[in-house]
Amino acid sequence: MLPDGSLVNFAFPNDTHIVWSLMIVIYPYITGLVAGAFVVSAFYHVFRIREFASIAHMALVAAFCFGLFAALPLLIHLSQPQRAFNIFFTPHLSSAMSIFGYVYAGYMVLLIVELWLTYRPHFVEKARTTTGIQCAIYRALMLGASCDTAASRRIDANLVRFLAAVGIPWACLLHGYVGFIFGSVKANAWWATPLQPLIFLMSAIVSGMAMLMLMYTVIIWYRKQSFDYVMIRKMAAYMWGFFIIDFTLEMLEVLYAAYENGHHWQVIKPLLSGPLFYPWVVGQVLILSVVPLFVLGIPVIFRVRDRVVLYLVNFAALLLVLQVLLMRFNVVVGGQMISKSSRGFVEYHFELLGKEGLLVAGILLTAPFVVYAIISALVPVLATPDKAAERREESPVAP
Amino acid sequence: MYRSLPRDLDLPGPPDGPERLATMTEQSSFFDFCKRGAEKGAQAAGFTCDPSPRSHVYRLVLLLAVAGWAFFWVKDWMVPESWDAAGWYRAAAAEELTDQHDTFGGNVSCSGCHREWMGEFNGGGHSALSCESCHGPFGAHANGLQRTAEAPVDSSRQACLRCHGTTPGRNTGFPRFNESFHRDSLRVPEDRSCMDCHAPHDPTYQTGWGF
Amino acid sequence: MQKDRLANQGRRRFLVRAAAGGAVAGLVWNTPLAKLLAAVVTESEQEAPGPAYGFIVNIDRCIGCGKCVEACSIENNVPEGYVRTWVERYVVTDKGVHVDSPRGAIDGFEGLDDEIKRDARQAFFVPKLCNHCLEAPCIQVCPVGATFHAPGGFVLVDPEHCIGCGYCIQACPYGARFKNPETHVADKCTWCYHRVSRGGLPACVEVCPTQARLFGDVRDQTSDIGKIYTYGNWSHLKPEMHTEGMCMYLGLPREVV
Numbered sequence: 067m068l069p070d071g072s073l074v075n076f077a078f079p080n081d082t083h084i085v086w087s088l089m090i091v092i093y094p095y096i097t098g099l100v101a102g103a104f105v106v107s108a109f110y111h112v113f114r115i116r117e118f119a120s121i122a123h124m125a126l127v128a129a130f131c132f133g134l135f136a137a138l139p140l141l142i143h144l145s146q147p148q149r150a151f152n153i154f155f156t157p158h159l160s161s162a163m164s165i166f167g168y169v170y171a172g173y174m175v176l177l178i179v180e181l182w183l184t185y186r187p188h189f190v191e192k193a194r195t196t197t198g199i200q201c202a203i204y205r206a207l208m209l210g211a212s213c214d215t216a217a218s219r220r221i222d223a224n225l226v227r228f229l230a231a232v233g234i235p236w237a238c239l240l241h242g243y244v245g246f247i248f249g250s251v252k253a254n255a256w257w258a259t260p261l262q263p264l265i266f267l268m269s270a271i272v273s274g275m276a277m278l279m280l281m282y283t284v285i286i287w288y289r290k291q292s293f294d295y296v297m298i299r300k301m302a303a304y305m306w307g308f309f310i311i312d313f314t315l316e317m318l319e320v321l322y323a324a325y326e327n328g329h330h331w332q333v334i335k336p337l338l339s340g341p342l343f344y345p346w347v348v349g350q351v352l353i354l355s356v357v358p359l360f361v362l363g364i365p366v367i368f369r370v371r372d373r374v375v376l377y378l379v380n381f382a383a384l385l386l387v388l389q390v391l392l393m394r395f396n397v398v399v400g401g402q403m404i405s406k407s408s409r410g411f412v413e414y415h416f417e418l419l420g421k422e423g424l425l426v427a428g429i430l431l432t433a434p435f436v437v438y439a440i441i442s443a444l445v446p447v448l449a450t451p452d453k454a455a456e457r458r459e460e461s462p463v464a465p
Numbered sequence: 466m467y468r469s470l471p472r473d474l475d476l477p478g479p480p481d482g483p484e485r486l487a488t489m490t491e492q493s494s495f496f497d498f499c500k501r502g503a504e505k506g507a508q509a510a511g512f513t514c515d516p517s518p519r520s521h522v523y524r525l526v527l528l529l530a531v532a533g534w535a536f537f538w539v540k541d542w543m544v545p546e547s548w549d550a551a552g553w554y555r556a557a558a559a560e561e562l563t564d565q566h567d568t569f570g571g572n573v574s575c576s577g578c579h580r581e582w583m584g585e586f587n588g589g590g591h592s593a594l595s596c597e598s599c600h601g602p603f604g605a606h607a608n609g610l611q612r613t614a615e616a617p618v619d620s621s622r623q624a625c626l627r628c629h630g631t632t633p634g635r636n637t638g639f640p641r642f643n644e645s646f647h648r649d650s651l652r653v654p655e656d657r658s659c660m661d662c663h664a665p666h667d668p669t670y671q672t673g674w675g676f
Numbered sequence: 677m678q679k680d681r682l683a684n685q686g687r688r689r690f691l692v693r694a695a696a697g698g699a700v701a702g703l704v705w706n707t708p709l710a711k712l713l714a715a716v717v718t719e720s721e722q723e724a725p726g727p728a729y730g731f732i733v734n735i736d737r738c739i740g741c742g743k744c745v746e747a748c749s750i751e752n753n754v755p756e757g758y759v760r761t762w763v764e765r766y767v768v769t770d771k772g773v774h775v776d777s778p779r780g781a782i783d784g785f786e787g788l789d790d791e792i793k794r795d796a797r798q799a800f801f802v803p804k805l806c807n808h809c810l811e812a813p814c815i816q817v818c819p820v821g822a823t824f825h826a827p828g829g830f831v832l833v834d835p836e837h838c839i840g841c842g843y844c845i846q847a848c849p850y851g852a853r854f855k856n857p858e859t860h861v862a863d864k865c866t867w868c869y870h871r872v873s874r875g876g877l878p879a880c881v882e883v884c885p886t887q888a889r890l891f892g893d894v895r896d897q898t899s900d901i902g903k904i905y906t907y908g909n910w911s912h913l914k915p916e917m918h919t920e921g922m923c924m925y926l927g928l929p930r931e932v933v
Contacts, residue, residue: 070773072772072774072775073771073792074775074776076777079758079851085842085845085846144839145842145855145860149839150839151543152820152839153820153839156820156821158553158818160553161818161843162817179529186521208521209524215518218521225522251846252813253847254846406851408933409933553824554837555822558832558837559826559830559869565752569882569883571876571882595747595885598883602750627742627783627784632788633765633788633793633799634765634767634785634799635739635801639886
């Protein structure tokens with residue numbers, strides 16, 4: 067089915083291929099993981115949801131690891147990467163993209179400062195007990211200020227809370243504005259909706275939570291420690307809630323266009339029944355959204371044993387992580403499939419080894435986990451079993 | 466009160482007893498400290514809360530301020546020289562873009578020298594055409610950058626049919642090649658060039674029935 | 677009324693620029709504010725209007741020879757596979773619209789499927805190019821200021837400053853932009869800025885055998901283009917995009933997108 071009464075697939079002569087390819091698919095995905103993971107740590111630090119204590123620091127470290135690789139796909143995508151800093155030097159403020167450099171750099175500084183304040187006692191302790199180069203590195207890391215007392219920790223805790231509070235709107239800005247970049251392109255019917263920033267934000271939080279859940283489970287399972295089921299149950303409830311909002315907005319966007327039956331639907335209908343039928347209708351909606359919606363509802367609504375909760379939540383988290391990745395693909399690539407001629411579609415082919423190929427995308431998506439492994443080898447990220455058990459005793463038992 | 470951080474991490478707890486006071490007297494150098502640190506243990510002289518428990522925060526703020534200042538200094542330095550702050554572009558770019566050479570000279574550039582053809586051309590049915598449409602671009606020749614001996618013309622039927630073929634969309638008022646008339650009535654062989662009969666500069670004039 | 681359109685655009689652009697300039701001054705604390713203000717003030721003094729260029733395409737005159745596309749590609753060394761201007765052939769039937777533009781019609785058009793030919797109700801050619809919009813989305817979205825309005829209304833790309841992000845290609849509703857595979861920067865029609873700066877015409881206008889393309893100063897009321905701009909019944913492509921293009925079409929059928 068072709069749009070706009072076309073008899074042949076007519077794309078404008080310059081619409082020969084998809085300009086924004088896999089790199090621009092994984093860029094919002096990784097940024098979303100940053101925002102989502104940060105929000106989880108902020109739940110603990112700012113909103114004082116105690117149940118997230120065991121994952122709050124891990125969330126912060128994970129946000130930092132993802133953050134390190136958030137801008138790299140953009141850099142790889144640029145065809146003049148050596149001029150990337152022009153976005154800092156001459157930011158054209160009428161463009162939504164121009165503030166990216168400042169928002170991203172500022173956010174990374176905030177994350178680093180928050181991590182630094184959190185791990186300062188560790189640096190001080192290490193500097194005390196080591197000698198030579200190692201000691202010098204730790205000394206430099208603590209900026210030579212060795213004070214570590216109850217008073218200094220109180221000051222740091224308050225600062226961390228303040229930074230987390232500032233970080234929430236900032237994380238929302240960092241990611242909501244990615245949605246804005248797409249949502250504000252009036253030339254593209256599949257992108258142009260004011261819901262786009264909200265959809266990106268909600269899916270970011272969902273993907274961040276789901277990814278943390280998977281990481282937590284794998285690490286605890288690998289270390290043969292006991293799971294913090296109170297946290298897992300709480301996480302399931304929050305993930306479910308945010309995903310319900312996310313999925314509602316995603317459906318609303320399409321239903322609205324369909325019911326309105328205007329010029330947007332003219333091209334969106336053939337797009338969804340044509341090239342996006344399997345990626346969007348079947349993949350993103352029917353499999354990766356509807357299934358986790360039910361699976362995740364079970365541990366939240368019904369009384370389920372701890373072990374079952376663990377399986378259900380992780381199964382849903384895996385689907386949700388894929389849902390968001392596929393959603394990014396469907397938005398970024400799907401939108402460009404509509405030729406500006408409105409009378410045809412542009413074909414998309416996966417590349418394997420190219421600059422924007424699957425291999426590079428795979429490396430970029432793996433890299434944050436490698437960095438996480440390195441960091442967690444250097445500093446304590448997750449509590450040891452004793453502490454986890456201790457905490458479980460204090461916490462109220464879940465229904 | 467908000468709980469302090471190490472509750473859930475394996476970080477060292479705060480040292481016991483009263484908070485240590487300033488021990489300014491023993492100011493040790495960076496590497497001295499690291500040498501003595503292990504020997505003297507946890508109570509090493511280098512660890513002080515002097516001048517205040519916020520000193521690390523002050524140092525951080527100072528570091529960030531210096532880094533921020535350095536960044537904006539570099540930024541100011543990196544903005545292109547001719548930057549137009551009102552229009553937000555590099556003004557020199559507009560200038561540079563005019564450096565591109567003209568590949569097509571235009572009819573005016575031909576008529577100055579090649580007067581022998583212009584009479585026939587200007588009076589003919591193709592007088593609205595650009596010379597370079599058929600003869601190819603001669604901007605470099607007209608600007609004296611390149612001497613050219615000849616101006617080759619594609620004399621195939623296809624060259625003429627590009628404009629005079631019958632495709633949907635071509636206005637019926639426009640002279641279109643009537644294939645059946647030429648083939649059946651005039652019996653023009655398929656391989657004959659249009660230019661055998663039609664003078665390209667004034668195509669309504671026939672050079673003769675050469676078949 | 678048409679004059680108002682240009683004047684209003686100028687004023688609005690000035691205001692937007694002044695606002696953006698102020699925001700930049702706020703963001704960048706060590707940029708001398710005086711320098712910025714001076715730039716804004718001098719611009720407001722230059723109200724004496726220079727030429728405002730416009731481009732008019734007459735659909736009824738176009739015969740679809742594609743000589744314009746060929747000339748453009750030679751003149752500007754446009755890489756294979758892309759075009760800065762192109763011609764589309766529309767054949768309207770009762771069953772739907774058949775549109776084609778083989779390689780942008782750089783070699784003109786070949787014959788057509790007999791069935792479509794037989795069903796054709798209406799057929800015409802539509803030349804396309806960058807519209808050099810007054811409210812250009814590509815200029816708005818360029819994050820580094822690498823695409824800009826040059827005096828006269830040309831929308832140009834600075835090949836030395838473009839970072840190659842491709843946002844302008846997404847933002848252009850007309851498909852006029854592409855990423856040049858040789859220079860690796862955004863590329864598009866410049867209305868042959870280099871030729872016009874020396875008093876010439878764009879190459880496509882120069883070679884058009886039927887004067888389907890007109891180019892000139894729309895403020896010059898003694899010229900054809902000035903009269904058509906002021907009094908003619910022209911229309912825009914995709915008027916709902918409100919980009920205020922300076923490329924106007926005469927006799928534009930409703931099937932054209």
